[in-house]
Amino acid sequence: MLDTLGNLKRTHYCGALRATDAEQDVILTGWVHRRRDLGQLIFIDLRDRAGIAQIVFNKEQHAEAHAKAEELRAEFVVAVEGRVVRRQKANPEIASGEVEVIATRLHVLNTAKTPPFQVEDEVTASEETRLRYRYLDLRRPRPHRNIELRHKIFFEIRKTLDELGFFEIETPMLTRSTPEGARDYLVPSRVHHGQFYALPQSPQIFKQILMIAGMDRYFQIVKCFRDEDLRADRQPEFTQLDLEMSFPRQQDIFEVIERVMERACGVIGVAAKGPFRHLDYKEALRRYGSDKPDLRFGMELHNVTPLFEPARATLHFEGNVQAVVAPGAAAWSRKQLDELAEFAKSAGARGVYTVKVTPEGVTSPLEKNLGADALKKMAEAVGAKPGDLIVAAAAKEQIPHSDTSLGVAGQMRLHLGDKLNLIDRGKWEFVWITGFALFEWSETDKRWASAQHPFTGVFEEDLDKLETAPWECRSKGYDLVLNGVELGSGSIRIHRQDVQARIFKALGLSDETARQRFGFFLDALTYGTPPHGGIALGLDRVVTLLAGEKSIREVIAFPKTTTAVDLMAESPSEVDPAQLDELGIQIREKK
């Protein structure tokens, strides 16, 4: 027979009991974490949101409670009445370890089936099992802590933006397509036969319209939906801090985000401090081989193409050659070098070359192609010291106006930085990336596409090149990067209707298509649109970094797998034929 909660009122969280609570009568509630039965004495670790408290049932003193405690199993739900006493020997492992509770009464509120895995941080169950039983998984301390941290960060962001005069305004979930470059999730309309809503890829158009509406400063912590191929740091639905301001200079937006990130970092006691540094996109690529450089370590790239030029024919390489200096790696074994070459090839390198710098001189298989002098020159040029290994990679141009060798070397840099333990995990290196091109070439569509989205502003001086040399148009966009992770991007927007119409044209949209897809927005732009700009940050990534986790799934209460499945709710799922009928939808056989 189960007991009822009745009029019992919890007095303390289990995990919150401290030595100062000794000699107090308490009522605790929670889950049976562990039970140890020593006959006369039964010990229960009782767990709640705050942690664990040890409860003691003494057969001699409280026979009835002790008898009931004999029936307890893992994850039973109970309420305990008792008295806090100091332990003879404190347990430093748990926060309440200086005290324990001598139980006078036990109320068993619910039973539990044997869980498929133990509710502990050291869990051996697969991620699949954990996600299927997410409610049990979330009882573990670490996921618990991550969700709490997420709440605290979100709360701090809201407070900060409220103080800065921003309004949180909701925008529709059932809407029409926003071009952020992914596929839409569509929702069929029952009322309007044959018509669909799209779930927002972002609130982009709505937030711009809020500026036209005179709201001046908008933000929203908002779900966005993008149907794209998933990776470890992507979810089909994810949470953004979305923000827009009227009459801003770029610097004003940066300052707002710097305040927000300072306060978010403050939640875990990290003292981030704006202004964050700025890096031009091209410079980031040239020096770090990435538009999201990890600045926690150096190891900058060196363009050594001229030094390799004489051997272009004998080495059979195409494109440019970039080198990095791996400190102390001259001693690497054959096997380590082979692995490195393997990695570089998988990153797209066509040729990988190594040069060892030792106190005796410079040695390399390249010597027969380049000669000893050239190798010495190279070591000097890249600043390699005895003990260092120079690693160079050549890669062929893949896309017009882009240097593939930089990206390849950038990946090698990260790989080596990790292998050589050069990345200081205690550092928080924020950087603003600016100076992006407005368009990038889309190989699939064989045309110029928006590098970001089509509402991104363009430098006025470049407007004349829109039609003639689109690749030279500079965008007013920017990215925020933290420790090599892109946290988000934004821009000063186009606020003139004529310019927006020209951009759509440059993107290959006919007047008709542009009107059909964005007519309402083009119209809105004609009614007195203020200059405006904004940004969106991926909050799942922010929390992941601050929580020190690797996967964003660890900081989302109910994440989906990399195949976009919710294993617990078992969605997506088939639906009732009657529902489809009502929507006028028929499922075709898969081809």
Ligand code: ASP
């Ligand atoms: N809408 C953009 C995005 O979701 C961000 C922005 O431009 O504000 O990436």
